[in-house]
Amino acid sequence: MVHPDLKILFQRLEASREAAGLTRDEVEEKLVMGPGWIKLIEEGLTEPSLGTLAAILALYGDDLHGFFADFQFGETDVIVDRHLSATEEGADLVLHFPMGPHSANVTIPDATLDEFNSVLLVLRNVLAVRDARRAIVECFLEAVRTWPHVNPSDLWYFLVAHAYQDDFNHPAESAGKDWAQSWKRAGGWSLEAIFVEHYNPQLNQHGVRLAMPTAPDEKGRLLGEMGLHGSGVVEKSDVIALGTDAHGNEHPFGVVHVKASFAERRTDDAPLSARLMASGFASPLLTMDCKAGPSTDPFNKGELGAVQGGIARVSSKRLDIERDRIFDAAFSYNANTEPTPTGTSAAARIYRCNFADPDDSFSRHMIRKWQERQGN
Amino acid sequence: MVHPDLKILFQRLEASREAAGLTRDEVEEKLVMGPGWIKLIEEGLTEPSLGTLAAILALYGDDLHGFFADFQFGETDVIVDRHLSATEEGADLVLHFPMGPHSANVTIPDATLDEFNSVLLVLRNVLAVRDARRAIVECFLEAVRTWPHVNPSDLWYFLVAHAYQDDFNHPAESAGKDWAQSWKRAGGWSLEAIFVEHYNPQLNQHGVRLAMPTAPDEKGRLLGEMGLHGSGVVEKSDVIALGTDAHGNEHPFGVVHVKASFAERRTDDAPLSARLMASGFASPLLTMDCKAGPSTDPFNKGELGAVQGGIARVSSKRLDIERDRIFDAAFSYNANTEPTPTGTSAAARIYRCNFADPDDSFSRHMIRKWQERQGN
């Protein structure tokens, strides 16, 4: 990611060091660095900060003035370092972002740079005037509207997540934030709001509504109506499902659990979910099932893994649902998640959804759950 | 954190921009940046990367050569940017590291820069030739040996954690890693090894041993001997406690749960812990109880919070232990954790320990648990 002209310039540092009569080891010791850093910098494989560059030059009896004395950029465009950038390749868009030690490239099929810039503009514009949640919700919904053919989980995990982690997409007043940590907080919360916004117009036609009560009293009241009290209940409840009965009265009939990814956190919601299901309430999981190994060419394969009955061993995350039924159903918005095959028996099923049409297996699940509840 | 001479240089960018006839808004729009960045850079409050600086200069018809043409550093030392640095203030050492948007300063009482450099040298030297776990274990144990009077949790959370997250303390061959994420993995695992190394010499004198079995079969065998089978048992078991009986045979008699901090992850181990205690096995928690709010002057107050019976509300983490007994005892190595007051009744007690002497409440707890088990 070092500009090619700067790379050539950094390669001159080797001669400067030798002229100063210093070995790489000696420089690293003087600067209190681990082994190999001077070689890496001299090879132009990493871009030192101005402070680090100046400290190295000072050891060699040089300074920034001397170092850049006869330097000029050539033909390659000089661009601002971004956490996320994109290029067009034929009819496709390729996203570029750092993924651990790799420079990752992810192809978004049939997409243009103009569309990319429009989607990111939503993020930047809303971040400039509103809160992070609003910005993430609007940017993601714009992305799935712009590219309905693309895996929503890829748009979430590769595009919105990394755009959010780009310093320069935020107003400078929030400079210095740890955007990776901020994403975990703001992204996770935004995802709940995304599902609420996406499904409510459809659900409302059937007397069902998803709510994220903000007042803690309101949330506690609704959970209390479902017989849920005690510690950990309010905090673990993401989204409350509400249904309107024949008399026009609204009643809570379940909790929707939302997770961007699983890791070991999958069982966090299990105790609450078990209590809900034991009382006949709805308790589904919505997940982006995001997970890719670090790679220059990452594949968002998710964590639910191979289906039961196949050759590969079944992941414990899949068993949690299909065998142990810790949720009454799971809906993945990752096109790479294998749904529970139709015709097989399972204690609870994994479905695959997207954002093309809110009349889908999730909304039908919730409407059915409410109708079943009224039948009781 | 911008060098004062560079700060003055960056302040010249305002005149260059005005000479080019551009407003800040126009530059931000051309560079696709959120609002305020150009002002922040022009005020010298943030150090742009060489690529970003070059891109800005290119807009103004200038380049790096011209920008540094008459620049010289003055009297302030030019130093490499480090994630963690330290200065002496009287008899104390002050650590400096970024904490979100803050530049944090933490005082280590009665400590010198020489001691700091010696402790960090252990980390760098071991990282250069061995794995991260070994390096963290040896660095932390060197730190508590060097400064036995200092809060161990502070040394863990403010010193070792941030030293580990400094790129230049690692060999360059691992450049590009996300050290914050790496710390979570390697630090958490190292903490288990630290407790094993610290306590085993003392425990061995009483026929007790802590083990971290590496072969999955071995771990599963030991857990099986305690009647524990099924999914999630092997993965959730950190450290196994073993006791030698009168016939010289070794038997597992508990699992030691280790957590650097709590967050919402505190209940992860609860189901396994409940099964252990129901069978009369030991199931204590060891924790650094690390937590500080973001601040220029962070205080590692932990998460266990106020004691029961006090004026302040009791944290749910404290209730988990003192009321709900999700572990048979908890041992915090944060000097700021309030232990369960002696004389009060609690379903399980919170103790405060340090690394000064392994003959402490934790080792005595384990020895007593093994003796009780043999009495059965």
Add this chain to the structure above:
DNA sequence: ATCGACCGGTCGC
């Protein structure tokens, strides 16, 4: 010096 849950790169197995 509030409290609580959000999540993903890492790395041993």
Add this chain to the structure above:
DNA sequence: TGCGACCGGTCGA
């Protein structure tokens, strides 16, 4: 491109 658990800055309530 296997699987699984590690943890802490963030930020609304």
